[in-house]
Amino acid sequence: MNYNKISPENGARVELHDKLKLTGAEISINYMPAGASVPFVHAHKQNEEIYTVLEGKGSMVIDGETVELKAGDWLRVSPAAKRQMFAAPDEGLRYLCIQVKENSLEGYTMEDGVPC
């Protein structure tokens, strides 16, 4: 099968890797209500993480520095960085987290694309 499609319901966390049969990324759709946070600090062994905020606002503490985030923002985080995501005290946060292996991309767009 050359493609897979899903229509996840809005709400709880959804992890797409298995559902979409991804082989180059894991992607999660996440929601935290106002005042909530991911309950731990974490880093990664190999994976770059890319975050984007779909709705709401919050912040990420990265190696002790607070980075404010609002809808439409994009953030790349290196594997070794120690990170923790927080929803704003007065507003929930819906966001994507994309995990990819650092330095795994070779060509892209014009180098990798083939007009048919």
Added chain:
Amino acid sequence: MNYNKISPENGARVELHDKLKLTGAEISINYMPAGASVPFVHAHKQNEEIYTVLEGKGSMVIDGETVELKAGDWLRVSPAAKRQMFAAPDEGLRYLCIQVKENSLEGYTMEDGVPC
């Protein structure tokens, strides 16, 4: 620098690879008005593409088959598949396209994450 953050303006196509210093993915934010389409069919050499619709509706023709798409849908497309994206005749389409190298992801989440 252990992270990069940007706040792209809504509107024209934005390619994130250079702006965010990505190393494992290229991500584009795309908008097509009602009735528009990507003006060519393309495939890829190495890269899996992952699409999600942020707003509006449209369709992708994949190897001759039409796959309908609406806000919230997710789609994985294999490198070899011949694809072309269309906005609906009566509604524009805002979507993300994530390019990653097929089979590049090794561990993820619990295997790759390190609690701190």
